[in-house]
Amino acid sequence: MKSSGRNSPCPACGRVKDADCRWDDTKILCHTGTDLKPGQTIEVDGKRWAFIHHKGGYSGCAAVFKPDGYQGNTEWKRGLQRPTPNTPQELAALQTSRHQWSDVLDHFFAAFDIAWNAPDFYSAKPDELKAAFDSINDAQAKAVGLSRHLQTIWREHPDLKHCHKLRVDHCLKSIAHMAEDARQFQQFELGTPCPVAVRAIAEGL
């Protein structure tokens, strides 16, 4: 199969930043995902491709497209309207909010990983300790920001929910624990007043 890359944009989403989307003549596995409903189609180089489902690829999270009219395309036939003409441009517009949420989730996971990998408070040097608290504060701030929008994200983008909800829930719980640990360490070991951001998470997201 071909992969997305600098000189080969994904036919479905136009992705060039990495090789996550793959395709051949019989299917497209698009890792950007899509807001299309099963049976809705896009046009790529004059050929129609129908969106089939969200659970393709090794990750189980890729959007699967197959040539429209392909004999195996039975999934969309059950009571779904089709075809819905969507050019890649229209699809791109549809996906803008999805891309944004996807980026927000990526940043949240990255901030979580940094906080999670911070050294143990008791063995950390002073500069490491400061970096650890900073990373926990940063992850906590992103958690609070994300929490406000989670219901909307999950409702509007079921495939993002399918791929990320368990991990997000786990991260939110872990961040709350890390923030509480940091608060207690600062209070009892360092005798410093508890920062507002740390207190906020300690009192529950």
Ligand SMILES: [Zn+2]
């Ligand atoms: Zn793609």
